[in-house]
Amino acid sequence: MQEDVFTALRAVFGRYKAEWLRGDVFRLFQKPGYFPELEEPRPTALIGGRGTGKTSVLKSLSYRGHFELSGKSAAAAVNAPYVGLYWCIDSNRVTAFAGPELEPKQWIRLFAHYVNLEIVAMFCEYVLWFENTTGTTVTVPQSRLAKVGTALHITGAATINELASKVSEALVTLEASINSVADRANAPLSMQSVPIEYLAEALISTDAFSGKVFYIVVDEFENLDETQQSLFNTLIKHGRDKFAFKIGMKDSGWRTKATLNGEILTHPADYDLIDLSERFGNGQYPSFAREVCEARLAHAFVRAGLVNMPPEIPSYFQDLAVDEEARLLGLGRRIAPIRASVMKDPNASELLNDLSDLDLYYLHRRAESESVSLTEILAEYSLNPKGYLSSYRENYRQSLLFTISEHSGKGLQKYYSGWNTLTKVSGGNIRYLVEIVERAFELHRTTSNDIRKAVSARDQTEACIAVGRKYVQEVQALDPQGHRLTFLLLGLGRLLNLLARHSLGKQPDTTSFVLARPTSQEIAQELDDLLRIAVMHQVLRKWPATKLTSHTEAKESEYSVHPIFAAFFVFPYQKKRRIRISGEDLLLLSVDLKAGLAAVLNAVGQPDDPTEALPRQLSLFEAAYE
Amino acid sequence: MSERILLPVCTGRFTSRASFNVRPGAVYIYGESLENRSHLPQSWMETQDCHFFRVEEQEYERFAFTVAGREYRLRSRIDVEAFIDHILAVSPVVYVDITGLSHHVWAPLISEIVLRVARFPNAGIQLAAVYVEPVHYTKSKVPRPGDIFALSDKLHGIRPLPGLVRLRRHESDKAMIVALLGFEGWRFDAVLAKLEPDAGTVVPVIGVPGFRAEYPFYTLEGNIIPLERDGNWTRRKFATANDPFEVYHILEMLQTRHPETLLRVALVGTKPHALGAVIFHAVHPGMSELIYDNPVRSAGRTDSDRTLLEYDVSSFLGMMNDPSFAA
Numbered sequence: 001m002q003e004d005v006f007t008a009l010r011a012v013f014g015r016y017k018a019e020w021l022r023g024d025v026f027r028l029f030q031k032p033g034y035f036p037e038l039e040e041p042r043p044t045a046l047i048g049g050r051g052t053g054k055t056s057v058l059k060s061l062s063y064r065g066h067f068e069l070s071g072k073s074a075a076a077a078v079n080a081p082y083v084g085l086y087w088c089i090d091s092n093r094v095t096a097f098a099g100p101e102l103e104p105k106q107w108i109r110l111f112a113h114y115v116n117l118e119i120v121a122m123f124c125e126y127v128l129w130f131e132n133t134t135g136t137t138v139t140v141p142q143s144r145l146a147k148v149g150t151a152l153h154i155t156g157a158a159t160i161n162e163l164a165s166k167v168s169e170a171l172v173t174l175e176a177s178i179n180s181v182a183d184r185a186n187a188p189l190s191m192q193s194v195p196i197e198y199l200a201e202a203l204i205s206t207d208a209f210s211g212k213v214f215y216i217v218v219d220e221f222e223n224l225d226e227t228q229q230s231l232f233n234t235l236i237k238h239g240r241d242k243f244a245f246k247i248g249m250k251d252s253g254w255r256t257k258a259t260l261n262g263e264i265l266t267h268p269a270d271y272d273l274i275d276l277s278e279r280f281g282n283g284q285y286p287s288f289a290r291e292v293c294e295a296r297l298a299h300a301f302v303r304a305g306l307v308n309m310p311p312e313i314p315s316y317f318q319d320l321a322v323d324e325e326a327r328l329l330g331l332g333r334r335i336a337p338i339r340a341s342v343m344k345d346p347n348a349s350e351l352l353n354d355l356s357d358l359d360l361y362y363l364h365r366r367a368e369s370e371s372v373s374l375t376e377i378l379a380e381y382s383l384n385p386k387g388y389l390s391s392y393r394e395n396y397r398q399s400l401l402f403t404i405s406e407h408s409g410k411g412l413q414k415y416y417s418g419w420n421t422l423t424k425v426s427g428g429n430i431r432y433l434v435e436i437v438e439r440a441f442e443l444h445r446t447t448s449n450d451i452r453k454a455v456s457a458r459d460q461t462e463a464c465i466a467v468g469r470k471y472v473q474e475v476q477a478l479d480p481q482g483h484r485l486t487f488l489l490l491g492l493g494r495l496l497n498l499l500a501r502h503s504l505g506k507q508p509d510t511t512s513f514v515l516a517r518p519t520s521q522e523i524a525q526e527l528d529d530l531l532r533i534a535v536m537h538q539v540l541r542k543w544p545a546t547k548l549t550s551h552t553e554a555k556e557s558e559y560s561v562h563p564i565f566a567a568f569f570v571f572p573y574q575k576k577r578r579i580r581i582s583g584e585d586l587l588l589l590s591v592d593l594k595a596g597l598a599a600v601l602n603a604v605g606q607p608d609d610p611t612e613a614l615p616r617q618l619s620l621f622e623a624a625y626e
Numbered sequence: 627m628s629e630r631i632l633l634p635v636c637t638g639r640f641t642s643r644a645s646f647n648v649r650p651g652a653v654y655i656y657g658e659s660l661e662n663r664s665h666l667p668q669s670w671m672e673t674q675d676c677h678f679f680r681v682e683e684q685e686y687e688r689f690a691f692t693v694a695g696r697e698y699r700l701r702s703r704i705d706v707e708a709f710i711d712h713i714l715a716v717s718p719v720v721y722v723d724i725t726g727l728s729h730h731v732w733a734p735l736i737s738e739i740v741l742r743v744a745r746f747p748n749a750g751i752q753l754a755a756v757y758v759e760p761v762h763y764t765k766s767k768v769p770r771p772g773d774i775f776a777l778s779d780k781l782h783g784i785r786p787l788p789g790l791v792r793l794r795r796h797e798s799d800k801a802m803i804v805a806l807l808g809f810e811g812w813r814f815d816a817v818l819a820k821l822e823p824d825a826g827t828v829v830p831v832i833g834v835p836g837f838r839a840e841y842p843f844y845t846l847e848g849n850i851i852p853l854e855r856d857g858n859w860t861r862r863k864f865a866t867a868n869d870p871f872e873v874y875h876i877l878e879m880l881q882t883r884h885p886e887t888l889l890r891v892a893l894v895g896t897k898p899h900a901l902g903a904v905i906f907h908a909v910h911p912g913m914s915e916l917i918y919d920n921p922v923r924s925a926g927r928t929d930s931d932r933t934l935l936e937y938d939v940s941s942f943l944g945m946m947n948d949p950s951f952a953a
Contacts, residue, residue, distance in 0.1 A: 480782060
């Protein structure tokens with residue numbers, strides 16, 4: 001039975017997390033451009049924020065993903081050149097390997113044993129799956145399995161099935177050891193990576209796996225503490241040709257590049273790096289994003305039996321012309337008295353014929369900011385009409401839109417519409433984009449209920465606001481320091497909103513900042529920690545600073561609030577110009593929103609405007625600002 | 627449709643601590659936190675013919691606690707067993723007042739005593755937990771969605787309770803998050819953000835009825851975002867906010883309906899609910915896992931005390947093993 005098209009759209013766009021799609025994750029999976037690099041038999045780090053598609057990609061690298069992508073072909077399982085074993089690091093397990101009872105070196109020995117057991121268990125699971133799926137019997141020489149058993153201090157494992165069972169028992173034993181770790185009556189521990197090497201060798205010696213390479217795919221690497229990451233770094237540094245690590249983590253999630261003996265992992269000597277913010281920043285994202293969304297769109301149309309619908313997603317999300325947006329923002333209402341007043345002046349009134357409402361509004365605001373009369377500005381304009389407006393028309397028409405709506409906080413203060421805009425608002429995060437699309441179609445269902453009509457600019461904007469709001473509300477939950485991140489975001493969002501609203505005569509399109517570092521080392525460390533988690537959880541984006549405006553600025557980085565929050569707070573989504581903020585003010589913002597916001601506004605010469613109501617969507621957080 | 631579970635009464639309700647009496651000769655383990663309700667009035671203690679064991683120095687980082695000057699490490703079988711042996715030698719009737727004890731202290735202790743009750747059914751061990759409800763929760767100065775009351779300053783983050791870590795592999799890859807909800811929706815949200823469960827595998831448990839009539843509304847308001855997500859709301863269960871045994875039964879029911887599924891129980895709500903989960907985990911360690919986010923409690927988070935509840939854990943466990951009850 002065919003579905004209603006909006007129900008189908010909701011089904012394919014509404015579940016945007018790879019973890020949530022189960023069967024569909026592979027059916028709707030689009031290989032990103034960097035996928036072949038991941039398939040190379042080298043250690044690789046895949047770095048990207050929540051929602052950038054890391055987990056989908058890493059799961060697709062796994063043998064189960066490969067199988068699904070091949071259409072569940074047993075032959076593909078037999079012929080696959082590599083075998084990916086997927087392991088998502090679970091905080092509720094790995095955080096048990098720390099505490100005052102043992103020295104860090106003792107903890108790492110226990111942890112290394114745990115890693116060995118987990119990875120050997122994954123190997124066993126794979127072999128059993130392979131036998132079951134392909135109907136092949138894998139005969140691993142008993143002598144080689146015995147070697148694995150000896151390395152793990154287990155006996156009696158003559159087959160893979162028995163090894164799997166013994167490893168499960170060993171994990172129960174290790175669990176008991178950790179639960180009574182202070183008694184120091186630990187079971188014998190295995191040497192780091194030795195059992196894995198033995199088992200990989202044993203499998204490669206069989207006909208079934210001869211010539212294959214094993215990838216140990218470790219997702220959520222940031223859940224490991226520094227010492228635990230050092231263990232994996234050691235395994236990567238001294239990796240063998242039988243297996244390679246593929247690690248996925250959030251930005252700033254790689255706490256250390258040091259190995260356990262103090263060597264440093266270097267790129268590209270030791271590993272390949274796929275940094276999604278860099279890749280997507282270099283232009284790979286728009287085409288990838290479009291492919292992902294169009295695949296889902298096509299899938300929804302098939303489900304709804306609409307085979308003749310245009311498959312190009314931009315056609316459903318059309319842009320607004322600047323003058324039309326100005327009109328929708330209420331420029332007509334604002335400009336009417338201005339136009340009427342100019343009409344009274346016969347010398348100036350003639351000029352009005354050539355001026356659009358937005359151009360006249362610009363001249364009016366310019367007169368205000370220069371504290372001269374509009375008549376004087378019009379006189380200057382009349383001397384060289386094209387030249388007078390050229391700079392504004394080229395650079396500031398978009399930024400002027402932020403200043404049009406009334407200060408009441410009601411209604412929209414800016415529109416965010418058009419496929420390119422939505423892509424940019426999602427800021428390289430495919431999950432955000434898919435969610436915006438889903439919400440926009442849902443709103444369109446309510447307002448129009450006709451898939452043949454394009455989604456209105458209002459519905460697109462409301463979708464951007466809704467997704468931004470959702471992630472503002474979620475920030476607190478993302479980290480133990482989430483309450484500080486929430487204040488930081490509320491403060492910076494409001495700052496950028498006020499700068500956008502009062503940009504005339506000042507530097508418009510201010511969306512990023514550089515930091516003057518605190519002189520106190522302790523405070524500088526606190527700042528670094530805050531920035532690290534803010535980048536990790538995509539509250540902020542970090543860029544190499546392009547040019548410095550002062551020698552006291554942090555020499556390496558420029559920050560901007562993630563554009564997914566642009567529509568919610570109402571500020572420009574593109575990174576253009578920057579301001580300078582002191583590290584101390586930023587820290588203050590994260591603990592005392594009101595005082596911090598006042599300090600930052602003061603520092604950038606932007607007085608708080610008591611007449612400027614919060615955008616209506618910010619009313620949820622009104623108490624935090626008061 | 628969520629069903630309500632009718633249970634035998636194993637809970638005693640007392641309008642105040644003054645009207646509650648510990649059985650003569652029993653052991654009474656307690657601790658004091660920043661909350662007034664955890665403080666045992668001297669006048670009341672003087673009227674009780676029992677052996678008080680006051681737990682001190684129960685800070686999170688120490689993984690240990692101190693009683694009468696002796697330190698007991700929580701991740702030591704030797705120490706935990708020594709403590710339990712010591713108190714059982716004084717009396718087989720044990721009260722654990724969880725009001726002022728941190729989760730990382732009371733959970734391993736209760737768990738160990740539950741194991742003793744199960745292992746030595748003829749030893750006459752009787753375990754009761756005590757909990758005193760607050761009159762008020764302090765409102766947050768900066769109320770935000772999911773953060774209406776000033777209950778926790780921050781989280782240490784997800785880390786297993788001492789002695790209750792699970793490393794063993796589950797036979798299937800099926801897992802379910804059972805979230806015992808409180809007012810702090812951001813904690814529920816944080817668990818979901820960290821564990822990223824599959825769609826359709828989250829079961830929220832809401833405290834209905836609440837300690838007070840209006841509390842369930844705060845719970846819903848505080849948790850609205852994670853409840854709305856992925857239809858989590860549609861799988862909600864209700865359990866009286868101060869009843870651990872209803873939570874136990876919900877977990878048991880889920881286990882029966884989903885026998886291959888690992889129940890990962892997130893303790894982000896009331897202490898009585900957490901108690902129910904800890905008892906369940908002690909009885910069914912292979913089928914469950916406890917998830918705790920280790921919040922740092924705010925000073926002055928509650929105001930004075932109200933009802934005292936006495937949970938007769940050993941009688942409850944006895945009934946669970948009674949075939950006539952099961953029938």
